[in-house]
Amino acid sequence: MSIEIRIENIADYVGQQVTIKGWMYAITRKGKLIFVRLRDGSGMTQGVAYRPEIGDELFEEIKRLGQESSVIMTGTVRENGRAPGLPKGYEVGIESVQVIQNVQNFPITPKEHGVEFLMDNRHLWLRSSQQWAILRVRATIKKAMIDFFDDNGYINIDTPIITPSAAEGTSNLFEVGYFDEQGYLAQTGQLYSEATIMAFGKVYCFGPTFRAEKSKTRRHLTEFWMMEPEMAYCDLDELMQIEENFVNYILKTVIEKRRPELELLGRDISILENAVGTYPRISYDEALAMLADIQEKTDDPARKKELDIEWGDDFGSPHETELTKQFDKPVFVYGYPSQVKAFYMEPWPDRPEVCKSVDLLAPEGYGEIIGGSERMSDPEALLAAIHKHELPEEAYKWYIDLRLFGSVPHSGFGIGLERAVTWICGIDHIRQTTAFPRTINRMYP
Ligand code: 4AD
Ligand code: MG
Numbered sequence: 001m002s003i004e005i006r007i008e009n010i011a012d013y014v015g016q017q018v019t020i021k022g023w024m025y026a027i028t029r030k031g032k033l034i035f036v037r038l039r040d041g042s043g044m045t046q047g048v049a050y051r052p053e054i055g056d057e058l059f060e061e062i063k064r065l066g067q068e069s070s071v072i073m074t075g076t077v078r079e080n081g082r083a084p085g086l087p088k089g090y091e092v093g094i095e096s097v098q099v100i101q102n103v104q105n106f107p108i109t110p111k112e113h114g115v116e117f118l119m120d121n122r123h124l125w126l127r128s129s130q131q132w133a134i135l136r137v138r139a140t141i142k143k144a145m146i147d148f149f150d151d152n153g154y155i156n157i158d159t160p161i162i163t164p165s166a167a168e169g170t171s172n173l174f175e176v177g178y179f180d181e182q183g184y185l186a187q188t189g190q191l192y193s194e195a196t197i198m199a200f201g202k203v204y205c206f207g208p209t210f211r212a213e214k215s216k217t218r219r220h221l222t223e224f225w226m227m228e229p230e231m232a233y234c235d236l237d238e239l240m241q242i243e244e245n246f247v248n249y250i251l252k253t254v255i256e257k258r259r260p261e262l263e264l265l266g267r268d269i270s271i272l273e274n275a276v277g278t279y280p281r282i283s284y285d286e287a288l289a290m291l292a293d294i295q296e297k298t299d300d301p302a303r304k305k306e307l308d309i310e311w312g313d314d315f316g317s318p319h320e321t322e323l324t325k326q327f328d329k330p331v332f333v334y335g336y337p338s339q340v341k342a343f344y345m346e347p348w349p350d351r352p353e354v355c356k357s358v359d360l361l362a363p364e365g366y367g368e369i370i371g372g373s374e375r376m377s378d379p380e381a382l383l384a385a386i387h388k389h390e391l392p393e394e395a396y397k398w399y400i401d402l403r404l405f406g407s408v409p410h411s412g413f414g415i416g417l418e419r420a421v422t423w424i425c426g427i428d429h430i431r432q433t434t435a436f437p438r439t440i441n442r443m444y445p
Contacts, residue, residue, distance in 0.1 A: 002074050007043030010090045013077045018092065020045070023127070024069045026110065027062075034062050036094070037084070038073055044129065046083045046091040047073050054094060062097055067109065068127065070100040086129075086260050122436060123445045133261035134432055137254060138421045144253040145227045145417070148246050149204045154229060157196040159189030159205040165395035167191050168342055172211040174222075185210035190412060191344070191399055193230035194375060197410060198402060204229040216440055218429045219317070219367065221418055223438040230412035236356045236374045239411040240332050243360055243370055244279050246415075247330060251276050254424055267426040274328055275363060281332040284354070287315075287323055294322050312353075314340035320367035327363060334358040343385040346374040346409075358413075366423040372413025379403035 002017040010018075022040035029035075036047035051059045065071065075092040083091040108124055118125045125131055150156070162183045166173055167190060174185040189205035196203045206227045213220040231242070251272055254262070262269055282290075288311060295307040306318040314336070315323070324331060335348060338355040345355035360370035376382045379400050386396050421433035431437040436445060 007038075007040045007045045007085075008087070010043070010045055010077055010092075011087060014079055014090070015077065017074065017076050017095070019072060019074045020092070021072050022070070024065055024067060024071060025127075025129075026067065027065060029063065034059065036062065036065075036073070038071070038092075039127070039129075039132075043086045045085040045087075046080075047075060047094045048091055049094040049097075054096075058097065061099065062094070065099065065102055066104040066106060068106040068124075069103045072098040072100065086264060088260075119431065119437075119442060120444070126435060129264060131432065133264045134421065134425050134427065135435060136261050137258045137265075137425055138417070138433060140254055140258050141250055141420055141424065142225070142417060144250045145246075145415070146206065147253075148249045149202075149227075149229055152202075154202040154204050155196075155200045157193065157200065157203045157205060158207065159186065159192035159196075161186050161207070161210075165392060167344070168211070170390070172213055174210045174212050187211055188226065188228065188414060190228055190230065190414065193228060193412060194410065195398070195402055197230050197232040198406060198408075202229070202231050214440060217317070219419065219422070221430055221434065221437055221439055224419075224434070225417040226414045227417065228412060228414040230410065232408050232410045234374075234411040235409055236334065236358060236411060239372055239374065239413060240279075240281060240334070240358055243332075243358075243372065243413055247279075247360070247370075248276050250420065251424070262425070265425050265427070267424075271328075271364065271426075272424065275330060277329055279330050279332055279360070280327055281334060283335045284333055284337065285311075285335070287319075287333050290326060291319055291322060294326075312337045312339060317367060320361055321365040324361045324363050324365055324367060330363060330369070331361050332358050333361060341373070343389040343391065344373075344376050344382070346376045347381070356411075360413075362419075362423040364423075364426075366419075369419045369423060370413050370415045372411065374409065374411045377403060377407055377409060379407075 002019045005013055005018045007020060020038060020040050022038045025037040025039045025044060027036050032051040034049040038045055038047050049059060049062050073094060074096045075094040078091055078093055079089060080091045081089050083089055107121055162176060163186045164183060168187040176183045176185060186209055188209055193203050193205050208223055209226045210223055213222055255269060255272055291307055291309060295304055298304050309319060335354050336357045338353060341355050341357050345357050348354040348356060356374035358372055359368050361367050362369045382400055382403060386393060418430050418433040422430045
């Protein structure tokens with residue numbers, strides 16, 4: 001009797017007859033042998049059909065199968081150190097194959113395709129091994145993010161997707177008609193979490209967030225998932241410590257659980273191992289001085305120009321890239337000018353032009369993966385900030401209430417799931433980190 005298995009467990013069945021339900025990834029022929037690469041969603045393995053053993057009829061039938069044909073394959077598992085697959089080193093000596101659908105002309109072949117073609121066929125491209133590996137890493141990162149907070153006393157409170165106002169600037173809002181009113185898709189759940197911490201102490205929200213990003217970059221999606229913890233009685237230093245512990249936990253979990261996928265992606269795992277530890281903390285002012293130094297030392301006029309920046313400007317990607325290249329670990333940059341950050345950040349004592357914000361920049365040029373801050377506590381200063389940012393006062397009445405009834409110092413941060421996956425997988429574009437990405441020029445499929 002053959003046992004139905006998933007390929008990820010194949011190592012447990014050496015010498016036994018198994019049945020695998022899956023899809024043909026590739027097929028090659030060598031004389032009396034056919035090598036079939038079969039995937040079943042959990043992994044990939046090699047099936048070997050030997051003509052004298054299986055007979056002419058079945059051999060011919062397998063030979064005619066096209067890429068992505070769906071098949072149920074039965075055979076005996078053998079160890080073979082050279083057999084490709086995930087897990088590596090096993091193969092199945094084919095005894096029978098039941099063809100569910102013989103597919104011809106699958107659009108995505110092993111040859112090179114342009115990225116727009118692949119994105120148009122994203123519903124099929126997801127079956128390719130690289131895309132499969134990235135999304136498995138994503139699922140593990142997502143679970144690690146949740147586990148970290150669930151295991152540390154945080155309560156998960158969901159926040160609304162339809163909101164009456166902006167929290168992260170008015171330039172990238174998606175409008176939704178809300179009966180007779182104007183609503184917006186949430187850019188963040190943070191302001192609501194600031195309300196729920198006063199009831200639960202430590203909370204997180206984790207869901208899709210939306211930004212009508214009008215620029216085409218490697219780091220921006222219009223719909224992305226953000227994990228946002230918020231803590232009562234927490235200052236900027238404590239916030240950085242929590243972020244560091246959190247990122248360490250994610251890295252360790254992924255390295256432990258998804259090593260084969262990272263190897264399949266060609267990721268240098270030693271770089272990730274090295275990113276576990278204590279992260280340097282530098283101020284915006286120090287970062288600016290470092291950039292000036294780098295700019296001074298470069299002979300390349302284009303790079304010199306790119307690095308031009310004055311106090312008060314936000315960092316662009318060239319600045320973040322240069323800064324992260326100075327460190328082999330993620331680096332905290334804190335104390336940005338208030339004018340480049342959201343309205344709700346606590347001002348620095350005796351330096352009102354600076355705020356208690358902190359970004360965590362990932363190494364190797366990946367840049368910002370986390371944004372966070374201590375939140376403004378004074379109700380009058382908050383109202384003034386709302387006016388300064390030209391936000392509608394009525395929509396924030398409840399938010400100011402929070403500063404009137406048991407206000408406490410509090411802080412929180414947001415990490416973009418897709419940014420974290422891009423960095424950890426070591427890939428060059430964020431669009432591959434989600435199954436069906438939404439960007440400025442794409443909402444199909
Ligand atoms: O720095 P941001 O805008 O901060 C907030 O939204 C705060 N409310 C978070 C908080 O304190 N609770 O965004 C946080 C993170 C960024 O560091 C980045 O990782 C990700 O969200 N992010 C994006 N990811 C993909 N595409 C975009 N368009 C993104 N915008 C932000
Ligand atoms: Mg930010």
